[in-house]
Amino acid sequence: MERATVIVAIDGPSGTGKSSTSKAVAAQLGLSYLDTGAQYRAITWWMVTNGIDIDDPSAIAAVAGKPEIISGTDPSAPTITVDGTDVAAAIRTQDVTSKVSAVSAVPEVRARITELQRSIAADAENGIVVEGRDIGTTVLPDADLKIFLTASPEARAARRSGELKSTDVQATREALLKRDAADSSRKTSPLAKADDAVEVDTSDLTLQQVIECVVTLVEEKRAAK
Numbered sequence: 001m002e003r004a005t006v007i008v009a010i011d012g013p014s015g016t017g018k019s020s021t022s023k024a025v026a027a028q029l030g031l032s033y034l035d036t037g038a039q040y041r042a043i044t045w046w047m048v049t050n051g052i053d054i055d056d057p058s059a060i061a062a063v064a065g066k067p068e069i070i071s072g073t074d075p076s077a078p079t080i081t082v083d084g085t086d087v088a089a090a091i092r093t094q095d096v097t098s099k100v101s102a103v104s105a106v107p108e109v110r111a112r113i114t115e116l117q118r119s120i121a122a123d124a125e126n127g128i129v130v131e132g133r134d135i136g137t138t139v140l141p142d143a144d145l146k147i148f149l150t151a152s153p154e155a156r157a158a159r160r161s162g163e164l165k166s167t168d169v170q171a172t173r174e175a176l177l178k179r180d181a182a183d184s185s186r187k188t189s190p191l192a193k194a195d196d197a198v199e200v201d202t203s204d205l206t207l208q209q210v211i212e213c214v215v216t217l218v219e220e221k222r223a224a225k
C-alpha cells in the first residue's frame, strides 16, 4: 500500500532541538527536511553583504525579492545557496545571528519566504518536516502534525554554548532571550505555539528521546490517515 504524504511542522525557540530532531525524524521516516531559519539567515546574509541598512525596514522591504534562495531538502545533507553561492557556513556567524530577527520581522521578507516554503512543502513527494517559528501557525496551518518544542533558558544556553565552543554561557543566555523576545513580539507571524500543536519540553530529555517521541507521533498520524 502507498504511504500517505505527511506534513510535520516543528516550531519553538532557539536551542530547543528543532534542527537536530527534525533532521533525524525526516531521515528515519524517508521525508524531506526544511530549515526555515536557514532561509531567514540567508536573506539576512544577503542584506548584510549588499550593504542594506538593517535598521531601515523600508530599505529591507524594497529589496526583499532580489536574492534567489535555494534549499536542498535531503535531511542527511541539507544545503542552502543564495544566487548560486553556498552560504551554509556564512549564515551561522554571530553577525548574521544578531541581525536575523530585525530582517525576519519585515512583512515583505516574510511574505516572500513563506511563499517559498509552501512551494517546497507542496513539492515534497513523501512529505516533509519543516522547522521554524511560525510553521504551525502561518506557513502550514493544515500540517498533519504540529510540535512545539520548549526547554529552559539554562538548558538552551548550555547547548548553544557547547556548539559555539563558548565558555560564556551567561552571554549566550542573554543573546538567546533577546532573540526570543524580538521573535515573539513582532507583529507579523510571531514565534508562537499553534493551538493544536503538541508541546514537548526537552529540558530533561535526551535528543534520542525527543526523536523517538516525534517519530511515534508521526507514525500514529500516518496510521490514522
Ligand SMILES: Nc1ncnc2c1ncn2[C@@H]1O[C@H](COP(=O)(O)OP(=O)(O)O)[C@@H](O)[C@H]1O
Binding pocket: 012, 013, 014, 015, 016, 017, 018, 019, 020, 021, 159, 160, 163, 202, 205, 206, 207, 208, 210
Ligand atoms: N534533548 C537534547 N538534549 C541535549 N542536547 C540537545 C538536545 N536537543 C538538541 N541538543 C543539542 O543542542 C544544540 C541545539 O540544537 P538544535 O537542534 O540546533 O536546536 P534549534 O534548532 O531548536 O535551535 C545542538 O548541539 C544539539 O545537538
Ligand SMILES: Nc1ccn([C@@H]2O[C@H](COP(=O)(O)OP(=O)(O)O)[C@@H](O)[C@H]2O)c(=O)n1
Binding pocket: 013, 014, 015, 036, 037, 038, 040, 041, 100, 101, 102, 104, 105, 131, 132, 133, 134, 135, 179, 183
Ligand atoms: N519560521 C521562522 C524561522 C526562523 N525565523 C527567524 O530566523 C532566526 C534564526 O532561526 P534559526 O532557526 O536558524 O535559529 P536557531 O534556532 O538556530 O538559533 C530566528 O531567530 C527568527 O528571527 C523566523 O522568523 N521564522
